[in-house]
Amino acid sequence: MNIQPGVMEPSFLEYKGKYKGIFSWIFSTDHKRIALLYLFSILTFFVVGATLGLLMKFELIAPGKTIMTPQAYNAFFTLHGITMIFAVVIPGLPAVFGNFLLPIMIGAKDVAFPRINLLSWYLYVAGVTLVLISQFAGQGPPDTGWTFYAPYSFRTTGNMLPAVFGAFVLGFSSILTGLNFLVTMHRMRAPGMTWLKMPLFPWSLYATAWVQLLATPIIGITLLMIVAERTLHIGFFDPTLGGDPLLYQHLFWTYSHPAVYIMILPAMGAISEIITTFSHKTIFGYKFMVVSVLAIAFVGYFVWGHHMFTSGMSGTALYTFSLLTFLVAIPSAIKVFNWISTMHKGSLDLQTPFYWAVAFIFVFMIGGFSGLILGSLAANVHLHNTHFVVAHFHFIVFGGTGFAFFGAMHYWYPKITGRMYDTRWANIGLVLFFIGFITLYGPMFYLGFKGMPRRYYDYDEVFHAGNIISTMGSWVLYSGLAIIIINLFASLRSAIKAPSDPWGGKTLEWTIPSPPPVENFDEIPVITKGPYDYK
Amino acid sequence: MNSTPKIHRDDLASKTGMWFFLFTEMLLFGGLFIVYSVYRFRNAEAFHLAAHELSIPIGTINTIILLISSTTIAMSITAIQKKNKNLALILLGITIFLGLAFLVNKYFEWGEHIKEHIYPGSAVLALRGQGDVLFYGLYFFMTGLHALHIIIGLVFICVIAVKIYRDKIRPDNYVLLENSGLYWHLVDLIWIFLFPLFYLIT
Amino acid sequence: MENEKNHIIPYRTFLYVLALLITLTITSVAITQIYLGTLTVVLALLIAAVKSSFVLRIFMHLKFENKIFSIAVVAIALLISVVILITFLDYLYR
DSSP states (O other), X not given: OOOOTTOOOOBTTTOOOSSOTTHHHHTOOXXXXXXXXXXXXXXXXXXXHHHHHHHHHHHTTSSSOSSSXXXXXXXXXXXXXXXXXXXXXXXXXXXXXXXXXXXXXXXXXXXXXXXXXXXXXXXHHHHHHHHHHHHHSTTSOOOSTTTTOTTHHHHOOSOHHHHHHHHHHHHHHHHHHHHHHHHHHHHOOOTTOOGGGSOHHHHHHHHHHHHHHHHHHXXXXXXXXXXXXXXXXXXXXXXXXXXXXXXHHHHHHHHHHHHHHHHXXXXXHHHHHHHHHHHTSOOTTHHHHHHHHHHHHHHGGGOGGGGOTTTTOOHHHHHHHHHHHHHHHHHHHHHHHHHHHHHTTSOOOOOHHHHHHHHHHHHHHHHHHHHHHHXXXXXXXXXXXXXXXXXXXXIIIIIIIIHHHHHHHHHHHHHHHSBOOOXXXXXXXXXXXXXXXXXXXXXXXXXXXXXXXXXXXXOOGGGHHHHHHHHHHHHHHHHHHHHHHHHHHHGGGOSOBOOSOSSOOOSGGGGSOSSOBTTSOSSOOOOOSOSOOOO | OOSOOOOOOOHHHHHHHHHHHHHHHHHHHHHHHHHHHHHHHHTHHHHHHHHTTSOHHHHHHHHHHHHXXXXXXXXXXXXXXXXXXXXXXXXXXXXXXXXXXXXXXXXXXXXXXXXXXXXXXXXXXHHTOHHHHHHHHHHHHHHHHHHHHHHHHHHHHHHHHHHHHTTSSBTTBOHHHHHHHHHHHHHXXXXXXXXXXXXXXX | OOOXXXXXXXXXXXXXXXXXXXXXXXXXXXXXXXXXXXXXXXXXXXXXXXXXXXXXXXXXXXXXXXXXXXXXXXXHHHHHHHHHHHHHHHHTTO
């Protein structure tokens, strides 16, 4: 399967096709180039979102006004949420690593519909452009929060339409990516690769793709209904016309809860790959890992009401959603047990990606447990809309998807770029980032528990100390991030070329050159063994 | 790197992709059925009465129009399979004609309501009460979104018809025609549910 | 990969199905003219479901495709129904 020495096919980075320069990228239907287009866009918007967060935290370093007006603060947290959710973590791992690795890991030359893949990226760019337009045109940026709750979202003078349309277009991009991945896995697995010989990262993308396909249309139609409210006064969510604002919440969260599984499932898949490789031992409980990833996607479809415990739902709805929320934690726990069991008695190779994976497990568990606390009805009454919630979702989304993203970046960096990153700086960045992360978000649990509300520009003096610590954490985190990202870019010029298999991994991507040639494989491999054959 | 490496043709992948896309459309309208069911439950009486104002004859005719158009596009696939290019084109032409007829009917139906100042956001509608506002809001939104899908479907079918005319779609390569048929049938399916829920709940 | 089996449905079959669908349509109109309370909606939707199954199985070829497609369609219908059901756990018991 390895390219013969002497027969040097150009890598996908060097390949010269019909188009020149930047056009050879933005008109490319090669899944690997599209993955990098996404990486460039997503990293850009991540930095935008992170900077917004940094400024928000700076505002909160002291009660009262620090650097911005209350209206500006509302606009900041709205854009921070929209950017991070719709432009970073939802596309995140599938768009970058799914696009790059999925065909290779199943032994295919590309995805099922390469041109639709490129269209997905174009839609992504169009969507984020619309969101950006909402910041500068019209009567001021949106100030509803990324959740666009009715009735405020159709009453506010902020510029909702471009933002809502932007989210709609981004959703369409997500749907097409999911569709593409599903057909790819159904039709293009290499000969001999039965479903149960497929590695866990593709499996996680499979479960994710079903959620992308079946949940996203719900928010699509909900956003269209918001447009209809704003432009036509149609009345669906307007209490003065007979509508129920709570129905908006039902519809919104029917997508947005499964959306968090779009964020976390590929992250879990990447972690499974990393832990397996650096334990030099096959994953513990492969079948349970497959079933649990599908179970999370399935059960996750029915828990949306836990975002609405204090909104006015019936008692029956309350305890049904609480029960289902507890159930969905079980398959996640199974995965954590299996990761630990994989490491147990493995031959651990302590590399940067492995450190990210271990850190992931730590913060994911904190995020997860805090989710169970929030899922308990009585506790939720006290904690809803406090900083406890903010801490929870940053631990589980930033901690979960974010850490996995950086782990995956370092894990697959040699494969994608053909270079090795500088390990020392990568680890320094990680440590700084981790310290900053805990310092930034840890105090928020305490602050929330003591009653500090979220999305409030101002707060009582009693919360001051916690906020100072938290804001300082944001500076440490941001510098850690800067080191990590700069290191990844600087290492592109590293003299150290990466071999096909720097880590001793067993999945198919490690059998082809780094970086891969355009068609991935000389010959489509024939699979005879399971994905993690470490005997 | 602008074009993909030559991927072998996979009709099943193409058809599967279209089915998956239809699933998203089902969920899209599904969201509206959620809204409909909630507001119907909360305003049962008003919905009953408002439904009287819709014309059952026109609704029934429109239903039958779509059913016939589904038949003709399904038959066009048989025609292509039997190498009867002309019949395929004629059947597609009838399908397109029927789709346009549906839209014309819809135009007149809506026109009637709008003439009476019954449309989303109108003061007249607001005065009639919350149940009516929600009924007509849902009526215009759902039939409007459905009509948009009819237009998309018609454009799709026109493109396919041109491809058949130019022999790009042939008896040995007609999955695109099948896919356009699937999309059109979905549009028909949605109406099969819209019709009773708006016209027949008197 | 070429088309699996070039299964051809005769024109006649489509016309028979059309006749059936039109009959069911007219039936549903007639039935709903009779006052049957909540049963009216149930019957109308039932007839709609029967019509849909003919469109799906014959026009959309599901009867002759791999069973997995039929299972998926049913699963999605169930999914939407369960979401509506759970939503009603709120609205019914407020």
